[in-house]
């Protein structure tokens with residue numbers, strides 16, 4: 001295993017996983033408003049979730065639910081004009097209160113992002129090697145160019161890139177999607193980060209490559225103790241990878257809990273609908289999309305944001321806004337009827 | 351890449367033939383230079399002698415072939431009016447013109463880059479908007495009007511600068527200023543727009559997410575992405591500045607290629623017209639091809655496509 005060298009260093013960089021030094025990422029009541037042509041839009045409406053040290057947490061939800069916004073907010077990388085309130089603690093730092101310089105240090109060396117589309121994330125006019133070497137040297141300014149190249153070569157081999165020196169001379173348009181995504185992950189790993197935030201790291205890839213990339217992330221988590229957040233809109237994909245699951249809908253967290261428990265017994269009708277919509281759940285090859293669309297950020301539903309699409313909607317749901325609350329040990333749901341809500345027999349909802 | 355350059359040079363040859371043909375046709379349509387160059391009441395024999403001396407008696411096909419050949423041998427014959435080799439005259443007048451165009455290009459690139467960056471860094475703040483409003487204002491001032499205004503102010507009223515050319519570097523100040531102001535407004539707006547597009551690209555977000563210092567994000571990541579259209583624009587700007595010399599040089603009494611061309615057209619001095627237009631067309635074509643090649647060198651995506 002080529003990343004063994006990195007294991008040692010990573011282990012010396014921080015306390016062992018779960019060592020009680022606080023969470024890797026703690027978002028508390030995070031609200032985000034982004035400016036738009038028609039006034040400011042509330043994109044996140046009080047997002048709260050925690051990622052423990054050494055944990056893999058999946059943030060799941062449909063397109064537009066606010067996954068990317070949450071991840072960008074965690075590193076204060078939202079577009080100019082964004083207003084963020086609440087509290088975000090990333091690797092022990094209060095992100096919203098941090099001075100710019102410290103923030104740059106945090107981004108450079110401790111918490112790294114992996115973007116959805118690797119081709120958009122890589123600079124089309126710069127050699128891959130140069131981009132990775134730059135990444136290693138922002139994380140560790142003391143690193144010589146030669147040492148950085150060596151680190152990059154090792155890391156590329158570690159993520160399964162054949163012939164790293166040749167790849168380093170390539171330009172992004174000369175490589176395949178799977179390789180590009182591995183390279184983007186390697187670009188984050190050369191920083192030896194404590195936290196890796198991945199925004200739909202496999203959406204752009206074919207199924208086989210998807211599985212390989214997720215396996216790679218799982219391995220990095222196990223071997224290096226890196227805490228990982230994976231945003232995804234595909235629950236199937238992360239079932240085997242994530243320790244815990246955070247389900248988002250219309251800028252809110254609607255359900256949270258250990259992956260296996262949430263998947264086998266969802267406590268929110270949205271999670272249940274998502275599960276039914278997942279390709280793996282389609283019996284006889286039938287795929288059910290969730291009917292209707294989520295409310296746009298401009299709308300302010302009086303009650304539950306999911307009420308209009310909910311198969312088990314109740315009168316109270318359209319008038320009272322549900323807050324996330326504990327429904328079982330380690331489980332939270334933002335459904336008013338979460339207690340009375342069991343797994344609805346397939347097809348019985350309508 | 352080599353194949354690309356060869357194809358481009360073939361294009362240059364094509365442009366040369368095209369320009370020559372066009373000039374040839376226009377010149378024959380515009381009147382009889384033999385009559386123009388003879389004394390007003392000259393008898394027909396004298397006019398005829400002039401015609402023979404200028405080679406205008408030969409069949410049209412022969413004259414056309416000679417004209418075409420001249421664009422490759424660069425021998426355009428003697429100027430009718432000045433009795434000197436036309437190519438040599440053009441060559442002598444080229445330098446003064448370049449002394450206006452090149453500094454204008456350099457200055458406008460530096461200025462528009464500075465303005466474009468400054469405006470792109472604060473697109474919605476007042477200072478950014480004011481900068482852009484300023485470029486609209488200067489962009490709407492015709493360069494020849496600005497040149498006259500500068501002459502009036504600095505040459506006539508204040509006496510700080512010479513009103514005409516031929517007085518060394520001080521004569522350059524007014525034409526270079528007028529052209530720079532004209533060129534800056536468009537290129538600054540282009541620079542700002544390209545940089546703003548680039549700021550929105552994923553790779554700039556990647557650079558910021560890596561903790562790269564802001565100035566390096568700007569110069570090392572956003573700027574390269576914005577460069578290709580800006581380089582292509584530079585070629586177009588060069589053509590614009592050269593054509594502006596046709597107005598500016600006669601206006602300011604400046605003895606460059608622009609003034610020469612205008613004078614030789616008025617004189618129906620075919621060899622000189624042909625030589626100077628040919629020189630300008632080639633210069634503009636070569637500069638634009640040079641920019642194309644540079645864009646390809648800068649952007650690897652174009653390079654691989656062109657190589658196949």
Ligand SMILES: Nc1ncnc2c1ncn2[C@@H]1O[C@H](COP(=O)(O)OP(=O)(O)OP(=O)(O)O)[C@@H](O)[C@H]1O
Pocket residue numbers: 034035036041043061062063064065066067068069070079233296297
């Ligand atoms: N720069 C922006 N300005 C205004 N609205 C935005 C901006 N970026 C995102 N949004 C809106 O914010 C909401 C959440 O977007 P976000 O990208 O966080 O969703 P997502 O869960 O990542 O979706 P996807 O699966 O499509 O990536 C969407 O409704 C989107 O239209």
Ligand SMILES: [Mg+2]
Pocket residue numbers: 067068069199200
């Ligand atoms: Mg997204």
